[in-house]
Amino acid sequence: MQFNRRDLFFGAACLGTGLAVWPGLGASGLGWARALAQEAADPLRLFDPELREAARGMLRQTFPPPTRETLPAMRASWAPPPLLDAPAPSVALQTIPGLAGAPDVAVEVIGAKPSTSGRPAILHIHGGGMISGRARNMTAFCQTLSAEFDAVVVNVDYRLAPETPFPGPVFDNYAALEWMAANAGPLGIDPARIAVMGESAGGGLAALVGLMARDRGKVRVCHLVMLYPMLDDRTGSTRTAPSHIGTVGWSAQANRFGWSCFLGVPAGSAKVPENSVPARVADVEGLASSFIGVGALDLFVEEDLDFARRLIAAGVPTRVHVTPGAFHAFDFVVPQARVSREFTQAWKSSLHAAFGAPA
Secondary structure, eight states: OOOOHHHHHHHHHHHGGGGGGOTTOHHHHHHHHHHHHHHHHOTTTTSOGGGHHHHHHHHHOOOOOOOTTTHHHHHHTOOOOOOOOTTSOOEEEEEEOOSTTSOOEEEEEESOOTTOOSEEEEEEEOOSTTTSOOGGGGHHHHHHHHHHHTOEEEEEEOOOTTTSOTTHHHHHHHHHHHHHHHTHHHHTEEEEEEEEEEETHHHHHHHHHHHHHHHHOSSOEEEEEEESOOOOTTBTTTBOOOTTSSOSSSOHHHHHHHHHHHHSSOTTOSOOOTTOOGGGOSOOTTOOOEEEEEETTSTTHHHHHHHHHHHHHTTOOEEEEEETTOOTTHHHHSTTSHHHHHHHHHHHHHHHHHHTOOO
């Protein structure tokens, strides 16, 4: 009889000390089997070696469960990095009109050069589970975007749930998109080269903004960059991820709370507000070309791959990048890791291509 690695671990787990008398193993076989058992028991064994130290540190941290009572402390824990000094692109704070009946929207306009014309532009939407985060947390990142792509970046400080559930956050970001197109001349923007980008919840909102732009027909989005996007409220509620997925970073519990706040009904409900969940939108045909990137150990990996599959089936030009051994937002946590650099290069290449520039 032959045993593979899985058989050996299963036997070790079931037999316990009885493994010492497993016929035919011998001393060297016993040591090998014990090594296999130790490897399989290591919760970090599936993580990329360069990400393990960060993952271990994150697992050691303890936070109270996300609730409305703990949310203020969660929001206060965000520590924005300092702005980049000149010659980095400048940052201008502006208040722009919201959609009809909605309040004005605060944005950061980064790298605008009114004396120029025809430059690409990026609408950037920050992450934070729909319930936390601010534009200011990503200002320095947006400055680097502006410099690398010679682009105007509009970073939106949209309203958050639960104080503002759907559709408020989507409306704020879409209002910024319309404002960019309407003010393309003063901003020096080529209105045919406006991309929408977001991370995590920002990626989910980017999808919703893209769908809204498609349906309204006022602004043509040239590309969507969705980094480990939050696309499906059923993940962690009515759909359970495998036990090795979603253990570091954004959890199923946090996902249920974030979506419930955003939707105004419990995550995974049979009925949710129309067009509030990208994964539940029946028709994705006509969306802009898209990039979806995610780590293989991210809670969102299955929903992201499913959404990418639907885009491809609908004829949407779509690039997909899955990073083995990577957790949620790994590229920001360990940017120097090889897998992070490859991930970043992948989405940047897609954006360069959409803007018509060499990668």
